[in-house]
Amino acid sequence: MKAALQNYQDRMRRVLDHIDRHLDDDLDLDTLSGVAAFSKFHFHRQFSATFGLSVHRYVQLARMKRASHQLAYGDAQSVTEIAMDAGYDAPDAFARAFRQRFGQSPSSFRTSPEWEPWLVAFGPLETARSKLMQTTYTTNDVTIRNVPRTKIAIMEHRGSPETLRATIQRFIAWRKAAGLHPSTSPTFNVWRSERRPVSPADYSVDLCVGTDQPIAANGEGIKAGEIPGGRCAVLRIVGYTDNLEPAALYLYRDWLPASGEEARDFPIYCQRLSFFPEVPEHETVAELFLPLK
The missing domain is CATH 1.10.10.60 (Homeodomain-like)
Structure with a gap:
């Protein structure tokens, strides 16, 4: 059966x-x-x-x-x-x-x-x-990688997840104006809260683009920052990358306790390697990074 x-x-x-x-x-x-x-x-x-x-x-x-x-x-x-x-x-x-x-x-x-x-x-x-369409992950899907320090420009989203897409739209418009195309300037999301916090107002994520350019004063509140280098557990997700919560849960709930590793003092983040609708949704790719000590 x-x-x-x-x-x-x-x-x-x-x-x-x-x-x-x-x-x-x-x-x-x-x-x-x-x-x-x-x-x-x-x-x-x-x-x-x-x-x-x-x-x-x-x-x-x-x-x-x-x-x-x-x-x-x-x-x-x-x-x-x-x-x-x-x-x-x-x-x-x-x-x-x-x-x-x-x-x-x-x-x-x-x-x-x-x-x-x-x-x-x-x-x-x-x-x-x-x-x-849920994916089942295994330890074979996770690699440990030494990642370099990356300078980034950050647009903060603070508040309800329901308004995130409006922030994404502003972020895309700003990076276009700045000439930071995804093909040459990597895209990151840094999560500073749960995906669905008890209070929607507590939702917090940074939309980031890798760049060495100085960040000039601008009306969008873009600020300079960095993703620190170091060891990370990396999980690659292919297809339907809007919701990476199941992948993050696998890393925290299953992989981390069994690995003997300890999480480092920096939030979990992802790098988005391809985007819908430039590619079909089932072909979108993201890599999820869990910083390790």
Whole structure:
């Protein structure tokens, strides 16, 4: 029974992987039921029963999430191009669907996104993915590495996690203006609180970019700092790197007690090596660093 259940879940997981890899393709029922090797007459009910939403809605949400990231964090594509990428034949149809989900037009969202309705809209997508997409880590996934000291520019986020994406948007705009592209200037997040503290106001994370440039006075409150060098336990995460809490919990709960190591007096942090939507979500990569004595 356990082996049969695992096989069933693997087939469903294969469908989610296929959707994320082929958002620009025709993702009809025949195609996706074939990926899962299930009968097309039952697949839509099996999918809904497993993930809590229909295949059609899952595909819509996945495409709309990519579109919203392209609007908020990028300026290379026009609204019309983003609408076409999201599977809409005309910009006005995309605009109506976008406004219905987020309460804003695409143009308004690009200029000044309201993130609270955005988080609510994509709750079902994240819930669906969390059912079968959790990664199980082992000691073989962790390496101990001596990392160099890195000078950084820091934008602090202090306050509710619900407003973090607005800070990220400001951070991206600032680093673009400063000429600090992710391909040449590494990106770090330093966590100074739990992901979900008892009081949301206590949430604290530093958004950082590696740079040797002097930090001039600026309206965004960017300040200079550094990530100290030294030994670190490093866990590499591939795919769906928005939530690194499960990986951090593995390091603290499982790996650290069994390793005989002691944590050093610096917060856990990550380096983000690739970014959605520049790459599909399942191809995003981050490395999590637990500083050691």
